[in-house]
Amino acid sequence: MKREPGSLSGSIFLVAGTTVGAGILAIPAVTQETGFLASAVACTACWMYMVVTGLLIAEVNVNTMCELGSGGVSLVSMAMRTLGKVGVQIACWSYIFIHYALLVAYVARSSDILTSFLGIPLWESATLFSLVLGSICYFGSQRFIGAANGVLVLGIIGSFTALVAAASGNLQWEALLKANFEAVPMSIPIIALSFVYQNVVPVLCTNLEGDLSKVRTAIILGTAIPLGLFLVWNAVILGSIQDVEMATKVIDPLEQLRSTNGIVGPIVEVFSFLAIATSYIGFVLGLSDFLADLLKLPAGENRPLPYLLTLIPPLILSLLDPEIFFKALDFAGTYGVLVLFGVIPAAMSWSDRYSNSSSSAQLPQLVPGGRFTLCLVIGGAGYVILSELLEKIGYS
Structure with a gap:
């Protein structure tokens, strides 16, 4: 099956749907100690950071497409071209x-x-x-997948609106002024995880045929929608729960709200399912494209093997450990996200822009600021990773 060009609106919905995933469900739990005001600053900063890294990936991806003369370029080809074999190994794993x-x-x-x-x-x-959504990804055209994502995102917005209406009756406005900035660093990995969409950027660049202007628009608008949802979601949850004592502070605010408001539970389940479904589609598309490139399969065609390798292992692992949800989020957010979608995009862009052997210096750059911006991106990710490691060592 040949790929067909995707629309800008479909690309925006793909980014938005991929971004609104399981991370949003964990945000109130990790920001409860920081308070809404501090967490809003952290969310906005993480959004800006993740937009920048997504644009860096798009820039390198389009440059690589131009150099190789073909679409369907994944992170493997980008890392090989810019970072060499060591970079490929780090990026792949x-x-x-x-x-x-x-x-x-x-x-x-x-x-x-x-x-x-x-x-x-x-x-x-x-x-x-796995079967239903995997089939949509494999058999669906780009326009069909974009339309399906659009419907799911509209469902997310609808259920989200109902959730806000049901939960905001107990909203305590003074609770939203709480700010504990000292606790912000520990919440950053999960917040950053909530803004992951970069895995579909190569798909985006191929679908939009390397049009950097459209790619930039899709990334900025596609992530701005989830940012708004995250801020309102966190405000409603943190502003509606009762203050808890230190001994019971580990209670999930979402569970506490469910126990005090019976109508919230079913709405949260619908919202959660739709949010997970949209993100699942984006991650299946991203990983299957990645595996197809890793296996050196022909670009522009769907083959069953990458999809089987994408769908079956997560299905088996989820059944082996049903309690794996928060464990997986914690590990992925702390290390995977900030390495893969923080350090590596900036390193690839640095090599792409400033390597003597690179011919990309004349191509448009989506992120301004030169080396200073790239150092900030790498330094920010490195600081959070190091802080997490020292924290864990201190507890052990």
Whole structure:
């Protein structure tokens, strides 16, 4: 099956749908200690950071497409061209790690929701979820997938609106002024994870035929929608829960809200399922493209093997450990995201722009600021990773 050009609106929905995933469900839990005001600053800063790294990936991807003379260029080809064999190894293992970890989390959580609604065994709901959405990714044209993502995103917005209306009755406005900036660093990995969409940037560049202006628009608008949702979501949850004592601070704010407002539970489940479904589609497309490139399969055609390798392992792992949802999010957010979608994009762009052997210096640059911006991107990711490692060592 040949690829067909995608539309700008479909690309925006693909980015938005991929971004709004399982991470949003964990945001209130990790920002409860920081408070809404500090978490809003952290969310906005993480959004800007992730937009920059996505634009860097798009810039390198289009440059690589121009140099190779073909579309369907994944992170493997980009890393090989800019960072060499060592860079490819780091990129490959980071990419595979984060994608499988998050796909496992998505299948685990969605199967819980389907089992609750349909009353079928966990393995049946997990298989049904993987089969239906995997089939959409494999058999659907780009326009069909874009339309499906559009419908799901509209469903997310609808259920989100209902959730806000149901939960905001108990909103305590003074609670939104709480700000503990000292606790912000520990929340950054999950917040950054919530803004992951970069895995579909190569798909985006191919679908939009390397049009950098359209790619930039799709990335900025596609991530701005989730930013708005995240801020309102966090405000409603953190502003509606009762203050908890230190001894019970580990309670998930979402669970606490469910226990005090019976109508919230079903709406949260619908919202959660739709958010996971859109993100799952984006991650399946991204990982299958990556594996196809890794296996040196012909570009521009769908082959079953990459999709089977993408869909089956997460399905099996989610059934082996049904409690894996938060474990997967924690590991992926702390290390995978900031290496793969923080350090590596800036390193690739640095090599692409400033290497003597590179011919990309004359090509348009999506991110201004030169070496200073790239140093900030690498330094920011390195600081958070180092802080997390020192924190874990301190607890051990």
